[in-house]
Amino acid sequence: MTIDPERRNRPALELYVPEPHARPGDEPDFSHIIIPAAGSVPRPDIAAQPGEMKDLAYTLVRVLDEGGQAVGPWDPRLHPDTLRRMLRDMMLVRVYDDRMYRAQRQGKTSFYMKSTGEEAIAVAAGHALEREDMTFPTYRQQGLLVARGYPLAQMMCQVYSNRGDKLKGRQLPVMYSDKAHGFFSISGNLATQFPQAVGWAMASAIKGDSRIAAAYIGDGSTAEGDFHAAVTFAGVYRAPVILNIVNNQWAISTFSGIAGGELTTFAARAIGYGIAGLRVDGNDALAVYAATRWAADRARSNLGPTLIELFTYRVEGHSTSDDPSAYRPKSAGSNWPLGDPVARLKQHLVVLGEWDDERHQQLSDELEAEVRAAQREAEKLGTLVTSSIEFPQDVRTMFEDVFEEMPWHLREQQTQMVDELEAKRK
Amino acid sequence: MTVMNMIQAINSAQNVMMERDGNVVALGEDVGYFGGVFRATEGLQRKYGKSRVFDTPISENGIVATAIGMAAYGLRPVAEIQFADYIYPGFDQLVSEAARMRYRTAGEWFLPLTIRSPYGGGIFGGQTHSQSPEALFAHVAGLKTVIPSNPYDAKGLLIAAIEDNDPVLFFEPKRIYNGPFDGFFDRPVTPWAKHPKAEVPEGHYTVPLGKAAVVREGEQITVIAYGTMVHVALATIEAQGIDAEVIDLRTILPVDIDTIEASVKKTGRCVVVHEATRTGGLGAELSALIQERCFYHLEAPVGRATGFDTPYPHSLEWAYFPGPIRLGTAIKKALED
Ligand SMILES: Cc1ncc(C[n+]2csc(CCOP(=O)(O)OP(=O)(O)O)c2C)c(N)n1
């Protein structure tokens, strides 16, 4: 034991800094992760008090077992058509992500973020929620748009910041927004959407509406003060909101231990605020569906908010700007013990006798073709131009929407810019 | 002397200070094992250990607040805010606490604290990776704000900031991390290696806070710039064939009024250029200072070439960026008036 050099009778304090189990060069190590058997977690009545279900924050709600059977009280007993639609949407997200990632590498846009391994989280929730419910996503829930049938070509136009981009090229790729599809504008500033979702849900309650809100936040982002604001307000006003924490265990290069993930579960934060908390296998589409439905039913019945930790793994890099081999073992993603959400749902359908390899291949080919066709359509409207002033958008639009009406100084600056560009073209 | 780019110089400054002073610690999102998303703290954790260089939770509020606590203890924390666009959750701690601690305790408590943060556009980062919020901080009584424009100054100023006994915001123009981008986006950027200011001493030295640099002497007009805009200014006047004097402010607050005054009294004309939005920006303050002090020497109104008063747009970046045309137009106008 070291001793405080100034106060000789006392031990020296030392700072503890959490460190992940494996770094580059090590074998991926997930031995610390406890995985309860599928079907082993009880499903309380939606009217149960948060205090009666604290255990649910420390376990893992799982429906699909290792053999692909749906087991236990959380099985949502979905029709095979619904299962197939969910599978299709998850596969579509993956194909779309791969295409757009490649488009960035080809210099067609500045940036991209994939959701590989996390497709079940957005897609299953998209199917479990009502179409009119409002979602407040992060940049990794493109699956919500896909599940709600948003046109792929329009998503691509946003990624390309091109003529077809309804956001007029103003936002970084993947920062979609679409009111009609219940998809709130994505912010680059982490966590801001979490309390905003609570406010939307409070408004719905103020007006006697029946729609609820679903918010998303990453494990790393729960450290922001906005997280505290969200859960406090949600609890106090029993806001009709589902507060989802997507624990993919990484925040760029920082593992979830730096967000407090070593101390307790993320779901357990619900307990301190006195609200319901669930911890769910995020790679199990049926478990995500069932948990979302349970929380939605609570919210719709004026029983208050639910905090759901969706336990998953960020299989790929944080974004196109990131190389995860600099901070974690290369094969970490493929060793994640909860498996691949697409493969697991596929296996389930096969076990049910509702799917086979041939149909899977056929669907996969169809989706490839669909995405490629959408890409052709989107690219007709241009791709991001980074070294020219021949922009896809009318440059004057830059000054629109700062306010509802353009004040004099913006009108003046608009004229100045147009003159400038003309000078440059000469 | 070693040739360094901006990142290497900023890394070196922290390395030199951590070596010399056991009270210097570095913290921030991804700064530990990984060494920061721009690699400005690369290798420091390996060298100085996890209790002096560490990752923080994603809480800019927490980063600033705990850095204040560490500084109150007597450490000299160097906290990284990953992008200046993400500093706002820490704004209350900076404005209400860090800025006023010395004042409200009549000097009993003071905070030798440095906040480093990449700022500015030109990288197609959209509205949340491009902002220039320096004027928000210059407006607050009790915060120093520093912005380097080259590797030599970056290292010397950062060491001075760390050694300073008051809170210093150190904004790093990320567009010039790897080379002195001059606003001609359709030309390749020459790497720092070709620039005289990339010759950086390996050891300890300082560039004093509060001192501007006259980076080019001239007679016709004074161009006041900082950060990336210093290179834009030099390239613009070269393209125009104008004998301008270019001042690199280096410290935004306290500003080096003597250098500005002497130059403007000599040339009689002045343009201020910054990437930040125009209204309430540094240009407004400098323009006021100049008319207060140099009014009878002025041959023309003080001009401004700035970012527009809109959020930073993603795809229209080059229409937004105050490049050679915008600055050139402002210079031309100031010369003709
Ligand atoms: C306020 C704020 N701080 C920092 C960042 C930079 N940043 C972008 S994503 C990210 C990591 C987020 O991790 P997590 O919340 O776990 O979400 P994930 O990327 O894993 O989905 C960081 C630090 C930011 N965008 N906003």
Ligand SMILES: [Mg+2]
């Ligand atoms: Mg994460």
